[in-house]
Amino acid sequence: MRSSKWFILVAALALMLGVFALASAQDAQPSGDLEIFSWWTGGGEEAGLNALIEKFKEMYPDVNVINSAVAGGSGVNARAVLQTRMLGGDPPGTFQVHAGAELNTLWVAADKMEPLNDLYEQNGWMEQYPQGLLDLISDDEGNIYSVPVNIHRSNVLWYIPANLEEWGVTVPATWDEFINETCPKLQEAGVTPLAVGETWTQVHLWENVALGVLGPEKYNGLWDGTTDWAGEDMTQVWETFGKVLDCANEDMNALTWQDASRMVIEGKAAFNVMGDWAAGYFLVDNSLEPETGFGWAPAPGTEGVFNMLSDTFGLPKDAPNRDAVVAWLSFLGSAEAQDIFNPLKGSLPANTEAQIDDSELYNAYFQNAYEDWTSNTIVGSLAHGAVAPQEFSSPFNDVIAGFQESRDVATAQATAAELAATTMTAGSE
Amino acid sequence: MNRDRVTAILMLTPSVILLAIFVYGFIAWTGYTSVTDSNLRQQLRGETAEVVGLKNYEDLFTGLLNKRFRVDMTNTVFFTILFIVACLGVGILLAILLDQKIKGESVFRTIFLFPMALSFVVTGVAWKWLFNPTSGINVLPTVIGLPAGQFQWFISEDRWLPFNWHDLGFYIALILLGMALLFTLWQWSKKRSQWAAFGAALTLLLLAWVTLGDPRSITPIREDGHGFNVALIALVVAAGWQMSGYTMAMYLAGLRGISEDLREAARVDGCSELQVYRRIIFPLLQPITLSAMIILGHISLKIFDLAYTMGGGNNLFIDMPGINMFFTTFRASEFGRGAAIAVIMLIMVAVVIVPYLYTQLRSETHL
Structure with a gap:
């Protein structure tokens, strides 16, 4: 009797102590500097990042957030700075990286990243993130290496519905239809059928032509080695790409992607293939209403396929102030953070718990795209680092630039094939 | 050794050491890197780069994947020639005009020299706007009712002398x-x-x-077409606009150094004004032409910022080795091949600079 009373007392004390210890552990909030490295320096991206940082500061007032963003589209300059810092042993707290090859073939392969599986399990994210996305940010053993913030779609064809009606054309379902029917009809009417911009937008177009001609299976085969770059299918891709370029504006090299989108808005061109960041350009910069003011469809031949890219943040090994980074990543992956960031940036939330149905946050385009995201076949974008290492994608820009000038199918195919042979194997090591 | 000598050596030592490390040391290091297969992946894993001999150079000059480098070499040669000719021509013309003892000479001198105060980035952006084929100077003729210009400037895809x-x-x-x-x-x-x-x-x-x-x-027969990219004309105009004021200043100084007696003497001997320039002034300006060529030559061989801002980095018609070097090293992360391009650029500049320095140093010791 007596002993059992003692036992209860001791047990109660221990429990209290335990609770106290737990509480104090939670009280030990991260403090110090947290450096966030990204290439979000303008427009909605910057606004989104700043809103995230503001919210994070409310939650963790002791952390001093350092926003070290490096300007340059698609992160070209940021990556150069990041590489130098990582080589010099001076990693930032956390850095932005595209999901897929950019993360896996370089940083993960070089053993520079910490797996985040614990974080995913603590927050219940294993169920909240789609498996296809988790595969892109994991290695073969199932270690997850980054936290995705958003999803963008690459294969979108943009147009102005009223203009199409006026010119009497419909949205082409395949590239063949575009080349043989839509393009000549528009050219007769004196309209540029397709607006294209500088080289990276041509690569962007190329990947969607390839996807449309090959279909998702063979497109994926390009990156895992099962599709032959020198084969007949690829000859067809290059030939189609050449004919598509013949339907485009001649001053493409002088235009940014916004300039190309503006050609569509001003009625100089009928269509434009661009990622869905263009939705923000139509909507915010040009005050067009989704569906009535501007329309969209999957790029020709890619119905039922979602060509995706995703911005993620990872935890480098030896990151300064690891606790603060983990706190930031826990916040970043939450549905709440994604609902703050994505409506401002104009992208889909990666976390499926996000309030996608809230039309205050996400407009008609994104609700429509989200349906596709959850139901379509998912493939990764070449132009945005998801499927190929940068040893491939940087020189591939030159291949496209050369082809754009010469339209020489044989040379382009041979060059691309050799490039794939020399760089993709290095990537899968 | 006397005191002066010791002081001199003490004063010089720090800069000699710094130069040895940060200039010549790093040149040597770049040279070494260029014969290895060094790349980012390797460095991150802490592996050492393998020495591959001249493979990087061979790839650059013959490899299928490195056509861009050969485009750059062709562009550099044509750009350098045109740029120097343009700057010298415009420079001497302006200098002769200013030398006519006109009113407000100093105002004009300042105006012509001003572009040199800008960075090439500013020049590049401003001229990119001016050269935009649909909204830039092509539209100018329409103001007086003429048809708009058709030349595509920096995005022209025409190629001469293939x-x-x-x-x-x-x-x-x-x-x-x-x-x-x-x-x-x-x-x-x-x-x-x-x-x-x-x-x-x-x-x-x-x-x-x-x-x-x-x-x-002996060499594999493969079609590898190159030629003078007409788009370079846009680059030459922009670069010439910026640097011809500088050559003007050099020539003007030279013209002022030619004594009036010489001209008078020639005129008394019955020289026409044209002959004065041909027989007296131009020969006396030769050393200045040489100096100007050297200075302009090394600028054009190393040019990066102007071509980068105008072409965005991927416009191969106005691409230059410097851009390629930067992209290969820091975007494709192939340090070895990037270093090889850097070494080739160094050799090109050295070919221009070293004979000049040599003659300069020799003439100084003669003094």
């Missing part, structure tokens, strides 16, 4: 052998020595082999 890269060796061999033949024949005509005869016979034989035989079969 040649196949793999024939380049043949042409160079032809030129070199032709020069050697002339030289030996000239030697022979001066002094009928055995050596000269032997040399002439040998070059003649080599020349016959190069033209009649087919040494081209």
Whole structure:
């Protein structure tokens, strides 16, 4: 009797102590500097990042957030700075990286990243993130290496519905239809059928032509080695790409992607293939209403396929102030953070718990795209680092630039094939 | 050793050490990197780069994947020639005009010199706007009712003087052998020595082999078309606009250094004004032309910012080795190949600079 009373007392004390210890552990909030490295320096991206940082500061007032963003589209300059810092042993707290090859073939392969599986399990994210996305940010053993913030779609064809009606054309379902029917009809009417911009937008177009001609299976085969770059299918891709370029504006090299989108808005061109960041350009910069003011469809031949890219943040090994980074990543992956960031940036939330149905946050385009995201076949974008290492994608820009000038199918195919042979194997090591 | 000498050595030592490390040390390091297969992946894993000999150079000059480098080399040669000619021509014209003792000379001088105060980035952006084919200076003629200009400027895809890269060796061999033949024949005509005869016979034989035989079969026959990219004209105009004020200043200083007595003397001897320039002034300006060529030459060989801001980095029609070097090293992360491009650029600049420095140093010690 007596002993059992003692036992209860001791047990109660221990429990209290335990609770106290737990509480104090939670009280030990991260403090110090947290450096966030990204290439979000303008427009909605910057606004989104700043809103995230503001919210994070409310939650963790002791952390001093350092926003070290490096300007340059698609992160070209940021990556150069990041590489130098990582080589010099001076990693930032956390850095932005595209999901897929950019993360896996370089940083993960070089053993520079910490797996985040614990974080995913603590927050219940294993169920909240789609498996296809988790595969892109994991290695073969199932270690997850980054936290995705958003999803963008690459294969979108943009147009102005009223203009199409006026010119009497419909949205082409395949590239063949575009080349043989839509393009000549528009050219007769004196309209540029397709607006294209500088080289990276041509690569962007190329990947969607390839996807449309090959279909998702063979497109994926390009990156895992099962599709032959020198084969007949690829000859067809290059030939189609050449004919598509013949339907485009001649001053493409002088235009940014916004300039190309503006050609569509001003009625100089009928269509434009661009990622869905263009939705923000139509909507915010040009005050067009989704569906009535501007329309969209999957790029020709890619119905039922979602060509995706995703911005993620990872935890480098030896990151300064690891606790603060983990706190930031826990916040970043939450549905709440994604609902703050994505409506401002104009992208889909990666976390499926996000309030996608809230039309205050996400407009008609994104609700429509989200349906596709959850139901379509998912493939990764070449132009945005998801499927190929940068040893491939940087020189591939030159291949496209050369082809754009010469339209020489044989040379382009041979060059691309050799490039794939020399760089993709290095990537899968 | 006297005190002065010790002080001098003490004063010079720090800068000598810094130069040795940060200039010559790093040149040597770049040279070493260029013969390795160093890349980012390797460095991150902490592996050491393997020495691959001249493979990077071979790839650059012949590899299928490195056509961009050969485009750059062609562009550099054409750009350098045109840029120097434009700057010298415009510079001397402005200098002669200003030398006519006109009113407000200093105002004009300042105006012409101003562009040099800008960075090439500013020049690049401003001229990119001006050269935009649909909204820039092409529209100007419409103001007075003429049709708009059709030239595409920096995005023009026209190419003049087309040649196949793999024939380049043949042409160079032809030129070199032709020069050697002339030289030996000239030697022979001066002094009928055995050596000269032997040399002439040998070059003649080599020349016959190069033209009649087919040494081209040694290199793989592959179409690798290059030529003068017309888009470079836009680059030349922008760069010339910026630098011709500088050559004007140099020439103006030179003109002021020619004493009025000389001109007067020539005029008294019955020279026309044109002859004064041809026979008296231009010959006296020769050293200035040489200095200007050297300075302009090394600017154009290293040019990066202007071509980068105007072309965005991927416009191969106005691409330059500097941009390629940056992209190869920091975007494709192929440090070895990037270093090889850097070394080739260094050699090109050295070819221009070293003889100049050599003659300068020699003339200084003569003083």
